[in-house]
Amino acid sequence: MKKFLNIKAAMIKKNLVILTGAGMSAESGISTFRDSGGLWDKYRIEDVATPEAFQANPKLVLDFYNARRKQLDDVEPNRGHLILAQLQKLFNVQIITQNVDNLHERAGSKSVLHLHGELTKVRSTRFPDLIYEIGTKGIYIGDVCEKGAQLRPHIVWFGEAVPAIDKAVEISSKADVFVVIGTSLNVYPAAGLIMYARPEVPKYIIDPSSIEIPSGMNFTVIQKKAVEGCKELEEWLKKNL
Ligand code: APR
Numbered sequence: 321m322k323k324f325l326n327i328k329a330a331m332i333k334k335n336l337v338i339l340t341g342a343g344m345s346a347e348s349g350i351s352t353f354r355d356s357g358g359l360w361d362k363y364r365i366e367d368v369a370t371p372e373a374f375q376a377n378p379k380l381v382l383d384f385y386n387a388r389r390k391q392l393d394d395v396e397p398n399r400g401h402l403i404l405a406q407l408q409k410l411f412n413v414q415i416i417t418q419n420v421d422n423l424h425e426r427a428g429s430k431s432v433l434h435l436h437g438e439l440t441k442v443r444s445t446r447f448p449d450l451i452y453e454i455g456t457k458g459i460y461i462g463d464v465c466e467k468g469a470q471l472r473p474h475i476v477w478f479g480e481a482v483p484a485i486d487k488a489v490e491i492s493s494k495a496d497v498f499v500v501i502g503t504s505l506n507v508y509p510a511a512g513l514i515m516y517a518r519p520e521v522p523k524y525i526i527d528p529s530s531i532e533i534p535s536g537m538n539f540t541v542i543q544k545k546a547v548e549g550c551k552e553l554e555e556w557l558k559k560n561l
Pocket of ligand 1: 340341342343344346347352353354355358418432436493501502503504505506526527528529531544545546547
């Protein structure tokens with residue numbers, strides 16, 4: 321019996337939880353938000369990423385997301401996305417992403433929780449449970465759901481609730497390893513997830529900039545871009561866990 325239990329224990333994969341932000345997709349050619357030249361240098365958040373903006377100028381908002389959605393046709397997952405997908409062989413990998421692109425899924429990651437919505441989905445403005453997968457097509461004024469209400473991007477705008485946050489907290493609290501990649505940790509509640517990882521679990525942050533982490537949280541800093549950083553992380557994980 322003892323032998324069987326040991327084998328069984330060895331087969332239970334550890335929970336590798338990875339919180340990603342725009343920097344994860346930067347090497348795929350998708351702009352981040354707050355780096356110089358980022359999206360918020362070109363657009364004002366209040367003009368394109370709030371419910372009030374959509375109310376005031378729906379065409380501008382739809383065009384903004386149509387352009388970002390169309391860009392998905394021209395980009396590919398980078399090596400960092402692919403490494404995270406490969407790690408599913410060794411770990412129960414759960415990705416919590418602030419990104420609205422589909423690069424984690426296209427790289428082969430199976431468990432991806434989108435905190436801020438998904439570019440390839442749209443939903444009814446009046447019946448929010450009516451959500452439609454549209455790939456990289458555009459939506460326009462007059463495009464309506466099956467009940468006749470205008471469609472909108474299935475994106476969490478500033479000021480809107482983050483429905484997936486409770487699930488994200490639960491996942492983070494069960495992490496055996498917690499990794500943060502490519503986020504300035506500027507936006508809550510996503511940024512607050514680092515507080516839910518148990519104190520004793522190994523934590524890593526991969527980012528070319530130096531990101532402010534609350535003191536005493538024992539993060540190992542890999543101050544590199546996502547592709548290089550994920551290679552280093554993969555080596556460490558294979559050696560130590
Ligand atoms: N590899 C890894 N990280 C990178 C790279 C790269 N190649 N290039 C830039 N970064 C880092 C930057 O140093 C920064 O810390 O990615 C981070 C990007 O930060 P933001 O632009 O603020 O993006 P993010 O943290 O994802 O923003 C969070 O804000 O606007 C909202 O909803 C939007 O989900 C977004 C949220």
